[in-house]
Amino acid sequence: MRHFFEELKVLQGKLLEMSAFVEVAIQRSIAAVLQKDSNAAAEVLRNEARINQIEIEIDDYAVKLLALQQPMATDLRFIVAALKINTDLERMGDLAVNISERAKSLLEQPMIKPMIDMGHIAGLVQSMVRKSLDAFVTRDSELARSVLASDDAVDNLRTANYHELVSFMEKDPHNIKAALDLLAISRNLERIADHSTNIAEDVLFLVKGVDVRHHAEARG
Amino acid sequence: MRHFFEELKVLQGKLLEMSAFVEVAIQRSIAAVLQKDSNAAAEVLRNEARINQIEIEIDDYAVKLLALQQPMATDLRFIVAALKINTDLERMGDLAVNISERAKSLLEQPMIKPMIDMGHIAGLVQSMVRKSLDAFVTRDSELARSVLASDDAVDNLRTANYHELVSFMEKDPHNIKAALDLLAISRNLERIADHSTNIAEDVLFLVKGVDVRHHAEARG
Numbered sequence: 001m002r003h004f005f006e007e008l009k010v011l012q013g014k015l016l017e018m019s020a021f022v023e024v025a026i027q028r029s030i031a032a033v034l035q036k037d038s039n040a041a042a043e044v045l046r047n048e049a050r051i052n053q054i055e056i057e058i059d060d061y062a063v064k065l066l067a068l069q070q071p072m073a074t075d076l077r078f079i080v081a082a083l084k085i086n087t088d089l090e091r092m093g094d095l096a097v098n099i100s101e102r103a104k105s106l107l108e109q110p111m112i113k114p115m116i117d118m119g120h121i122a123g124l125v126q127s128m129v130r131k132s133l134d135a136f137v138t139r140d141s142e143l144a145r146s147v148l149a150s151d152d153a154v155d156n157l158r159t160a161n162y163h164e165l166v167s168f169m170e171k172d173p174h175n176i177k178a179a180l181d182l183l184a185i186s187r188n189l190e191r192i193a194d195h196s197t198n199i200a201e202d203v204l205f206l207v208k209g210v211d212v213r214h215h216a217e218a219r220g
Numbered sequence: 221m222r223h224f225f226e227e228l229k230v231l232q233g234k235l236l237e238m239s240a241f242v243e244v245a246i247q248r249s250i251a252a253v254l255q256k257d258s259n260a261a262a263e264v265l266r267n268e269a270r271i272n273q274i275e276i277e278i279d280d281y282a283v284k285l286l287a288l289q290q291p292m293a294t295d296l297r298f299i300v301a302a303l304k305i306n307t308d309l310e311r312m313g314d315l316a317v318n319i320s321e322r323a324k325s326l327l328e329q330p331m332i333k334p335m336i337d338m339g340h341i342a343g344l345v346q347s348m349v350r351k352s353l354d355a356f357v358t359r360d361s362e363l364a365r366s367v368l369a370s371d372d373a374v375d376n377l378r379t380a381n382y383h384e385l386v387s388f389m390e391k392d393p394h395n396i397k398a399a400l401d402l403l404a405i406s407r408n409l410e411r412i413a414d415h416s417t418n419i420a421e422d423v424l425f426l427v428k429g430v431d432v433r434h435h436a437e438a439r440g
Contacts, residue, residue, distance in 0.1 A: 066296055067296050084307070087307065166397065166400065173390045177386065183400075
């Protein structure tokens with residue numbers, strides 16, 4: 001068996017491979033919406049199985065390390081964080097699939113508005129994803145905290161977007177199907193942001209051993 | 221320090237306490253929708269903090285057991301399953317909160333249909349939740365498999381419900397806000413069903429050491 005330090009590196013490498021796949025899936029699903037790119041949507045659907053496969057590999061590897069190495073302190077926290085981040089990444093992949101399906105449905109609807117807000121929300125969410133993963137790689141607790149701070153901005157944008165889309169529906173029933181697709185897309189983007197927040201919280205747990213979940217006062 | 225066997229019992233006891241809170245939250249959120257019971261909705265919102273608190277306690281306790289006891293084989297699988305089930309239960313609590321908020325919003329809208337379908341979906345979902353938790357307590361892999369089989373039924377009901385509600389919206393724009401609330405409620409119920417499926421998969425991993433995620437063929 002390899003040295004434990006190397007095995008932890010392998011685990012981190014697998015997580016980075018997973019996060020690369022998930023980041024591409026999110027990026028392509030957003031392109032499918034904003035650029036009406038049906039190839040991008042199809043690509044996300046094709047890559048889902050690969051992401052699911054890596055999730056299982058990472059879980060198995062992490063549990064094996066727990067069993068064989070009986071790690072302590074920071075190493076144990078790293079493996080527990082890896083298990084949690086793995087789950088979040090897989091869910092983010094699922095959400096990119098949902099977005100791609102809605103993007104495909106949108107292609108069949110009349111366009112109902114310039115999608116500036118959606119691009120804005122998507123940009124913010126992608127930046128949260130990037131920062132939470134960078135914070136994990138570099139063990140940067142300041143960067144992790146900045147992700148927590150962005151979560152409210154996404155929530156507020158999504159609320160404004162919700163009310164705008166409802167008024168589109170009320171104005172003309174022909175808008176309803178497209179508006180429902182856009183509502184689903186912004187909801188899925190918000191859930192991706194929530195998972196980035198989870199990852200940032202796991203980074204804080206990993207770096208400082210502090211559990212900041214559900215403690216708004218500690219997030220400042 | 222107590223005997224390890226006792227500590228695992230304590231961990232299981234904490235998870236059962238958590239699951240009792242979450243089951244009540246789901247049950248009360250459904251009552252808020254079906255019986256238009258605003259007290260039930262308020263109760264769910266009040267109890268959210270308690271569920272979040274137990275989640276943190278369980279995580280801390282499980283990580284402590286991993287660190288101090290260095291468990292092997294079944295015990296290790298139990299603790300890893302506990303960490304995963306804990307996350308699922310907390311998310312189910314969040315979804316009950318979402319349902320309760322939509323129930324409150326629905327009280328201000330004109331009623332748009334007899335809610336037979338919603339009651340049917342809710343009944344199925346509650347039964348999945350119950351069975352997945354019973355399967356965990358009794359380590360019953362057959363019961364866990366029956367939960368996986370129910371997931372498709374919930375998905376199908378929700379799809380039918382979606383189309384019905386869209387047609388309500390298209391018929392009369394005054395229905396839009398209420399229909400959006402009902403869409404959100406059925407979506408949240410479906411996500412609760414998904415988390416029950418996750419728990420059932422964790423039970424199968426725990427009992428048989430088999431990872432059945434993403435393997436439709438193994439679910440039969």
